[in-house]
Amino acid sequence: MTGEIKARVQREVDDFLAAQATILADVHGDCAPLVGYLTGFLSGGKRLRAAFCYWAWRAAGGADGRGIVRASAALEFFQAAALIHDDVMDASETRRGAPAMHRRFAALHRGHGWRGEPGRFGESAAVLAGDLCLVWSDELYTASGLHPLALTRGRAVFNSMRTQLMGGQYLDLLEQAIAGGRELGALERARRVVHYKSAKYTVEHPLLLGARLAGAGDGLLARLSAFGLPLGEAFQLRDDILGVFGDPARTGKPAGDDLREGKRTVLVALALDRASAPQRALVEELLGSPTLDEAGVGALREIIVDTGALSAVEDMISGLLERSLAALTAAPMDRASRSALEGLAQAATDRVA
Template identity: 65%
Template sequence: MQSRSSEQLTEAPQRSPLEVADLRNRVRTVIDEFLARQTEILADVSDDCAPLIRYVADLMDGGKRLRPAFCYWAWRSTGAPDEPAAVAAAASLEFLQAAALIHDDVMDGSDLRRGAPAVHRRFAALHRDGRWSGDAEHFGLSAAVLAGDLCLTWSDELYSSSGLNPADLRRGHGIFTGMRTQLMGGQYLDLLEQARADRRRGGAADRARRVMHYKSAKYTVEHPLLLGGRLAGADDELLGRFSAFGLPLGEAFQLRDDLLGVFGDTHRTGKPAGDDLREGKRTVLIALAYERATGGQEAVLDSLLGDRTLGAAGVDTLRQVIADTGAPAAVERMIGDLLERAVAALGPAELAEPGRSVLIALAEAATDRTA
């Protein structure tokens, strides 16, 4: 497909590709209006349900909106018009992301998310402040599970009510449902890998990449691209290009996330420094560190990794050991290679502007970030 007009080419990103076509603000508006409707529904149940909406809304107030962006710009790159219904369908992915974050923080026992208390911590504080009976932590975990479940339900509802043609929605439905199922499978593999870590040292890097593939890479980039393409009626050839672009890019995105989880600045990432180390996350970074470690370095990794009581000094020690193994540099090279492969895969595709330009800019933004 050819560029649609010279005027559209001026939309190509000069700064953040997430701001092109005012997409971030439009996605936020869709979310706010949708949650306002859900507030009315839950108000009929009880005013006591208000925190379910409030805490979800606060969580969703932040975020990069990458998934809606990949979905929307895949739609536009087919030559499809700038349509509010397409923005709404893309915004439904933010509710899936919210569900994943809420449940992930429960599973990891995380205190912070996006610089604020995690949802389960907020519910626990609500219990303590109210001096209610029972265990505050259990209440917090239970309420957060319900909030995450609501977000999954709302993701489906927003998709179905987006305003797109029902035939288009049916065409994208297989991608939409498969994405959610594979995400949950990836989450389970992540739990399983941490539980078995001490017994399954061999092949750890391959297993970590498989977790990354399903827990993050596919649902962050590939599936949103395929969903946008499907909704717009893209042919199999273009959908194949989207996959070839999205999978390596999604892996590169998660590898950057893994580096930030160990070496990132808390003020930028919004999570406590060293949380991934305390949780014993078996990422590709950690697998490579073990592969390259000397006997002494391996002993330090075994001793400190996964220690929930690890203080700042212990975190610094682990960071230094991981850096000394050369694993971070190896991960950086992997990110560069994956990004190059992704952009090359998109190259031959006939894409409308500004869709092509924004997708390439999104690829660079997703892999070159500090939060």
């Protein structure tokens, strides 16, 4: 059933992009790469946020229909904007096994021999592509076809989701810039970033959006929050592990990319908290080095394992998932919706990419 929703969401994304291509063609044919690259970028992904929104709608008594699928698909454009901008900020080389958006545009510039610096052009074009996705997210939500009263019910969640993600993203950026001089409270700060950058907008907000669109009462909304928040944190903790130990063939990013980018994750915070003085010095020396090689990645991985940070984060994921599923069990909803949400919870935490 969740696979069917993923396919339906993809069709809505494709149809919407086709319409936008016509609009941009009226501007000029030179805008074609914007739509072309974004079409390729939006052809992949797990569609978890859209699925959480759809099944929360169903759990709240909403009927199946194209309107809720289109409203859920709006979240995928927001996710695309977040990823594109995140890759620019992190100077990432790849995303989903292909060049990151700013790298694609830089290659376009370089291939045509245009004036100026290809990297600067690529970053600027990627910012515009991300901005387009933000605009399109709101446009698709508004034009989803759901009743205006339903859209009004969901609007507060839709708005706060976008604002809070930007706040979480800024905290992440800030942490990478100044964390080396702020050892105390590193774990608490890392978990705050997880809370606002991932947990809420990946799971809780999509759930609340779908439920509010369907007119859910306070009881179900509270249960969905209790289900979504720990699950969203577990999702990000799994992502942090994959960013260090994941197989590049599955994750679509180079091994240890988070270490090169200097991500101050919960995994890293725990390792630093438990490290010996020599281990800590080595982490501080290597973490965030853009030239970090395979040997350096291996050394950091060894410290993360030897300090027990990896096993501690795995235990955290298990505990958070248990809390999440317990809240779902207590939530009033039909069997199909509960089963779908349980499956999504497992997919969010057991994934290898």
